[in-house]
Each structure stands twice: as C-alpha cells, then as structure tokens.
Amino acid sequence: MADWEEVKRLAADFQRAQLSSTVQKLSERNCIEIVSKLVEQNLLDIIYTTDGKEYLTHQEVSKEIREELQVHGGRINLVELQTILNIDFSHIESKVNELVKNDKSLRLVLGQLIERSYVDGLVEEINDKLHETGQITVAELTKLYDLPATFLSEVVQDYIGKGIDGRLDEANRGVIFTESFVARHRSKIRGAFSAVTKPTPLMTVINRLQLQERLFYSILEELVKGGRLAGAINGGRNDKSTYIPDIYSKTQNDWVSSFYNQNGYLEYDAMARLGITDAKSYIKKNFKKENVVYLSTCCVGKMLQDQMEAQLDEALSSSGWVDAQPFLPSILSEKDA
Incomplete structure (x- = not known):
C-alpha cells in the first residue's frame, strides 16, 4: 500500500514538472548587448x-x-516636454512636427504644442x-496668455x-x-x-464722455455719413479734428453771402472771427462764378470794381481827378495797393 502511495506522489511531482515553465533571467548587461545588436542591424x-539608462520606441x-x-x-512648451521625457530636443521637435502634420486638431505655435480643446477653452475665456x-484688444490678450498676436488674431x-x-x-x-x-457709445455720441x-x-467730447477713441471715430463717421447727424468732421482722425454742425x-454761409452782396468785398479777419480759418479757399469754393480780386487784407468783388472803374472813367473824361478812398473798403491798407 505504501508503494502505491509513493507511485502517486511521484506521478503528481512529474505532472507539476510538466506543467511548470522554466524561467531564465538575463542580466542587464545581456539586455543592453541584445538591444544594441538589434539597433546596429537596423532591426x-x-x-x-x-x-542613456532607458530607451523608448517612436510610438x-x-x-x-x-x-x-x-x-x-x-498646451505645452516643447522645452518642457524635453525635460519631462528626458530625450534629446531634436526627437521632441521631430515627433511634434509629425503629430501636427497628421492631426489637424494640433498646432505648433512658437515652440508650443496646442490642441483644439485648449483653443475652445481660450475662446470661452476671451468671450x-x-x-x-x-x-478687449489682441494686444491685451497677448500679454494675458503669452501667445503671439498673429495666432490670437486668427483665433478671434x-x-x-x-x-x-x-x-x-x-x-x-x-x-x-x-x-x-457699441450701442452705449452710439447713444452717447449721437446725444x-x-x-x-x-x-x-x-x-x-472724447475726454468729457470718457469714450473709447477708435470706436468713437468709427461711430461718429457712421452717423455723419448716414445722415443721423447733420454736420461734418474737419481734420480726420487726430487730436485737432473738429465737428462742425450744419x-x-x-449761419456762416448766410452771413458771408449777405455781407458780400451788400458791400462787394470780404475781409479775411472778419471771416476768421466766424471760424473760417482759410478765407481764400472758402471764397474760391463758394464764389466760383464771381470775378474776385484777392488783396492782402480782403477780396474785392465785381460790384466794387465796377463802381471804382466808373469813377475813374468819369474823372478821365473831365480831365479831373478822383478821391478813391470813399469808394473803397475802410480796411484796405498800403499792402493792398
């Protein structure tokens, strides 16, 4: 009976031996040699x-x-990636370029790898x-997010x-x-x-109402052009620009026309007091059909010229002389001779 028990024990040991696998361990040096050999043979x-202590596959x-x-x-900087993965920067750069080329959701922006999910979050924050x-301005966003203006402009x-x-x-x-x-600015400007x-x-107006300068000019030009404001902008977009209501x-035109029709001349200084800074240009523009003579202090119209010529003709026909001063504007000086 004892012999049979021994047989069963030996059978069990044999079965365990068959089912077990032999484990062979390689030393670290052996592993390095094998890997080096495979690399040398381009396998x-x-x-x-x-x-040099570890290696990674490209995948x-x-x-x-x-x-x-x-x-x-x-969003991550490539330099930071290099530090984390502990591999040469050239491998990081090469692999990132490959990823960006094959994945439209990735972008490389001045040494930073950016995914679309980051852009989506960025858009929410900007909004x-x-x-x-x-x-808000792109310049402000550039400082806030440390991203190039060209990229942020494109996103916006x-x-x-x-x-x-x-x-x-x-x-x-x-x-x-x-x-x-914009609506608040428009209401303030129009009012x-x-x-x-x-x-x-x-x-x-900009300083008094504390308006945004760029937007102010855009809205004012829009209101004037659309006829919502009856006036004109003189001087374009600069510190000396002026708004002149119609x-x-x-009132200017009526006064100038009335004075000219009654007196036959226009004094430059009087026009300047009305706010007409370039009197000669104004006269040339508004009195195109008039035969005007431009003097130093004023311009003389056809009516006054005809009166003076009539007095001269009369004096010549009677072989006499004429005192011209009563027939000429009192503001004339020797410079106008």
Whole structure:
C-alpha cells in the first residue's frame, strides 16, 4: 500500500514538472548587448534617454507627448516636454512636427504644442472677459496668455460671432467690442453731437464722455455719413479734428453771402472771427462764378470794381481827378495797393 502511495506522489511531482515553465533571467548587461545588436542591424528603431539608462520606441514617444499635452490642459512648451521625457530636443521637435502634420486638431505655435480643446477653452475665456469689460484688444490678450498676436488674431477672427459674441473694429481688426458696448457709445455720441451748435473739438467730447477713441471715430463717421447727424468732421482722425454742425455752417454761409452782396468785398479777419480759418479757399469754393480780386487784407468783388472803374472813367473824361478812398473798403491798407 505504501508503494502505491509513493507511485502517486511521484506521478503528481512529474505532472507539476510538466506543467511548470522554466524561467531564465538575463542580466542587464545581456539586455543592453541584445538591444544594441538589434539597433546596429537596423532591426530595432529606438530613442535613448539623455542619460542613456532607458530607451523608448517612436510610438511610445508619440503616446507620451499626447499624454503630457492632456495633463497640461492642451498646451505645452516643447522645452518642457524635453525635460519631462528626458530625450534629446531634436526627437521632441521631430515627433511634434509629425503629430501636427497628421492631426489637424494640433498646432505648433512658437515652440508650443496646442490642441483644439485648449483653443475652445481660450475662446470661452476671451468671450467672458469681453463681456466683463465691453471691449478687449489682441494686444491685451497677448500679454494675458503669452501667445503671439498673429495666432490670437486668427483665433478671434475665426470665432467672432461663433463663440466670441462681439464685433471687430473696422478700422483696427485687433480691437473687439460687444454690441451693447457699441450701442452705449452710439447713444452717447449721437446725444452729444445733436446738441452741438458750434465747431467742437472731438477730443473734448472724447475726454468729457470718457469714450473709447477708435470706436468713437468709427461711430461718429457712421452717423455723419448716414445722415443721423447733420454736420461734418474737419481734420480726420487726430487730436485737432473738429465737428462742425450744419446749422453753424449755414449761419456762416448766410452771413458771408449777405455781407458780400451788400458791400462787394470780404475781409479775411472778419471771416476768421466766424471760424473760417482759410478765407481764400472758402471764397474760391463758394464764389466760383464771381470775378474776385484777392488783396492782402480782403477780396474785392465785381460790384466794387465796377463802381471804382466808373469813377475813374468819369474823372478821365473831365480831365479831373478822383478821391478813391470813399469808394473803397475802410480796411484796405498800403499792402493792398
């Protein structure tokens, strides 16, 4: 009986031996030699870490780059990637370029790998900041996010009206406004200039109402061009620009025409006191059909010239002389001779 038990025990040991596998361990040195040999024979393509203690396959590098990109919220600097993965920067750069080429959701922006998810989040933040302040500039965004202006301008233009609820300044595409901000400015500008009755420096209104300068000019030009404001802008977009309401221009024109028709001449200084800074240009523009003689202090019209010629003809016909002073404007001087 004991012999049979021994047989069963031996059978069990044999079965265990058959089922077990022999484990052979290679030393670290053996592994290094094998890998080196495979690399030499171009049977294995790997990337060594900078300390030479580890190696990664190209697929693993791509995988780890994507993982780090996710960990960092969709944006990571390539220099930081190189430090984390501990491989030569050239491998990082090469692999990132490959990823960007094959994946349209990735972008390389001045040494930073950016994923579309980051851009989507960026658009949300820009929209929130825009609605907090009513306006924002690409220059401000550049400082805030440490990203190039060209990239941010592209993002803004791509998402304006489709994630960024605002409008771009027509004169400066780097400025964004909300519609409510624009509407408030338009109301202020229209109200202010509707009450103007004399030439008014634009900077005075901008400073008094604390308006955004670029938007101010755009809206004012729009209101004048559309006939919502009856007036004209003199001087373009600069510190010396002036708004001249039509009612003031009409008053000027009426006074000048009336004075000329009654007296036959126009005094430059008197016109300057009316706000006409370039009297000669004004006269040439508004009295094109008149035969006007321009003197130093004034211009003399045809009526006055005819009166003077008649007096001279009469004096010549009677072989006499004539005192011209009573027939000429009192403001004439020797310079006008």
